[in-house]
Amino acid sequence: xxYDSFDAWWWPFVFIFLAGTLPTAIWRWLGVLLVGNxxxxxxxxxxxxxxxxxxxxxxxxxxxxxxxxxxxxxxxxLRLAAALxxxxxxxxxxxxxxxxxxxxxxxLLAGFLVVVS
Amino acid sequence: MFKYADAGGAIDGRYLFAKPIASEWVSLPAGTxxxxxxxxxxxxxxxxSGVYDWSWFPKGMANIASLPALVLLSAFVGFGGLxxxxxxxxxxxxxxxxxxxxxxxxxxxxxxxxxxxxxxTVALGVAFAAIRMLPMTMALIxxxxxxxxxxxxxxxxxNLVAITAWVHTLQKAPEIPREGRLPYFAGFASTMxxxxxxxxxxxxQLSAAFPPILMAALYFMTPLYFATSIWNTARIRAEHWALVxxxxxxxxxxxxxxxxxxxxxxxxxxxxxxxxxxxVMARGAD
Numbered sequence: 001x002x003y004d005s006f007d008a009w010w011w012p013f014v015f016i017f018l019a020g021t022l023p024t025a026i027w028r029w030l031g032v033l034l035v036g037n038x039x040x041x042x043x044x045x046x047x048x049x050x051x052x053x054x055x056x057x058x059x060x061x062x063x064x065x066x067x068x069x070x071x072x073x074x075x076x077x078l079r080l081a082a083a084l085x086x087x088x089x090x091x092x093x094x095x096x097x098x099x100x101x102x103x104x105x106x107x108l109l110a111g112f113l114v115v116v117s
Numbered sequence: 118m119f120k121y122a123d124a125g126g127a128i129d130g131r132y133l134f135a136k137p138i139a140s141e142w143v144s145l146p147a148g149t150x151x152x153x154x155x156x157x158x159x160x161x162x163x164x165x166s167g168v169y170d171w172s173w174f175p176k177g178m179a180n181i182a183s184l185p186a187l188v189l190l191s192a193f194v195g196f197g198g199l200x201x202x203x204x205x206x207x208x209x210x211x212x213x214x215x216x217x218x219x220x221x222x223x224x225x226x227x228x229x230x231x232x233x234x235x236x237x238t239v240a241l242g243v244a245f246a247a248i249r250m251l252p253m254t255m256a257l258i259x260x261x262x263x264x265x266x267x268x269x270x271x272x273x274x275x276n277l278v279a280i281t282a283w284v285h286t287l288q289k290a291p292e293i294p295r296e297g298r299l300p301y302f303a304g305f306a307s308t309m310x311x312x313x314x315x316x317x318x319x320x321x322q323l324s325a326a327f328p329p330i331l332m333a334a335l336y337f338m339t340p341l342y343f344a345t346s347i348w349n350t351a352r353i354r355a356e357h358w359a360l361v362x363x364x365x366x367x368x369x370x371x372x373x374x375x376x377x378x379x380x381x382x383x384x385x386x387x388x389x390x391x392x393x394x395x396x397v398m399a400r401g402a403d
Contacts, residue, residue: 001236012209019236020226021216023244028275031254032268040259046353047391048252053356054363054387055249056280056347058379059221061367063340068224069195070332083340090345097345098184104341105334112330 073116074108082108168265173297177304180285181312188342189281191335193313196223197320198327203231210321214314218306219279220339221246221379248380252387254278260290261298274299277306280343288350355394362386 003015038044064083065076086104093099180186193214200210205227217223225246229239254275262271286302293301320327327335344360351357363386370382 002233003230003236004233012206013212015230015236016209016213016226017216019229019239020213020222020243023240024217024219024222024247024250025276026244027247027250028254028278029272031251031278032258032271032275034251035255035258038255038259045256045259046355046394047387049256050355050359050391050394051384051387052249052252052256053347053351053359054385054390055252055379055383056284056343057360057363057386058367058370058381058383059249059280060340060343061364061382062221062379063336063343064364065368066371067336069199069336070329071336073329074333079337082337083344086341087344087348090348095345095349097342097349100345101184101188101338101341105337108337109330109334112333116330 074112075115078108078111078115082111168263168267168270168296169300170294170296171300173293174300174304176297177301177306178308180305181308185281185285185342185346186309186312188338189309189313190316192220192339193317194320194327195332195336196220196227197317198332199224200227200317201321203227205230205321207318207321211314211318214317215310217243218277218310219247219250245377245380249383250278253280253283257283257287257302260287261302263295263299266299270299274303277303277310279306282306282309284343284346284350288346353394354397355390358393359387359390362389 001015003012005011005015063071064079067079071079082104085107086100086102089103090097090100196214197210200213205213213223213226217226222243225242226239229242234242257278258271258275261274282302282305285305286298289301290298344364347360348357351360363383366382366385367378370385371378374381
């Protein structure tokens with residue numbers, strides 16, 4: 001079955017639900033069922049938080065190393081330099097997120113203007 | 118094109134290595150599966166007043182004027198443009214965003230539709246892109262539930278789990294009374310779902326395209342914000358290690374398995390970080 005299999009107004013919504021909503025939501029429901037009565041301070045939860053953090057970090061890497069759309073116009077070294085500069089400034093500035101976001105963006109924009117434009 | 122599209126075409130045996138983890142969870146000791154319902158059972162089952170402090174719901178909503186909200190709205194400006202380029206009609210865009218509520222899943226779905234992939238292929242791609250929802254939900258629920266939370270409360274609210282509201286709520290939870298945490302999370306996440314859908318719909322309807330440099334800058338806010346906010350939310354050193362390792366392993370995992378690189382790098386980074394924690398603990402240095 002495909003997105004354009006049926007010429008009915010409701011079919012794309014069914015397709016989106018089956019191919020997008022359900023395969024995403026199922027992990028959340030499974031998470032609620034599996035977490036059961038695990039204690040807040042349990043070592044299991046530490047492990048689970050490490051896995052969750054690792055997976056989100058891999059999503060971050062995807063944005064930097066394999067971006068889509070306009071960001072792909074910037075060369076890899078620029079994206080990496082902007083990300084690392086932003087993160088370093090964030091740490092130096094006492095872990096203030098706004099500093100990291102602004103400096104990272106500044107490096108990206110400056111590089112973008114010089115290299116791409 | 119979109120790199121996430123790669124996951125859409127993936128029916129790959131390498132994904133199966135996720136199974137041993139799942140079966141380990143299934144073999145947790147008896148009692149683990151007892152839900153909060155069991156604790157709440159002796160009380161009146163219809164009396165849910167007082168379980169939560171809903172005055173925290175508007176406080177969660179108020180985060181619409183915050184850095185995380187700005188970053189997330191920026192990301193959905195990009196997604197609105199992407200959906201238009203993929204010829205997704207407005208009505209479907211408005212359905213896609215809140216019903217799925219996870220940007221990587223959105224990207225895989227739209228990429229799958231635009232290349233004409235089959236339902237099964239797209240569903241598998243989305244499922245692999247969304248695996249992180251399992252540990253994320255498992256980490257959040259113990260923070261936001263109360264002893265009187267019913268299972269259905271949690272099954273309902275978990276549909277709002279996505280990185281931005283998740284990391285923000287984990288960070289704020291210690292400052293919020295337990296009864297206010299679920300309302301706070303729900304208030305923030307549901308407001309963001311409405312706001313991002315609105316923004317993406319507006320962009321979808323705009324005739325003029327944004328200049329590439331603006332799109333690149335908007336898009337780049339997401340990784341900067343995710344990295345810094347998760348760093349701040351981490352409560353133990355192993356989470357910092359997991360963040361660094363997951364990022365560093367990303368490109369290497371792509372060389373090994375381009376279709377499963379997020380899963381591979383994320384699980385690898387998380388497991389190594391946790392292993393390092395056990396090593397350090399064994400030496401009594403932590």
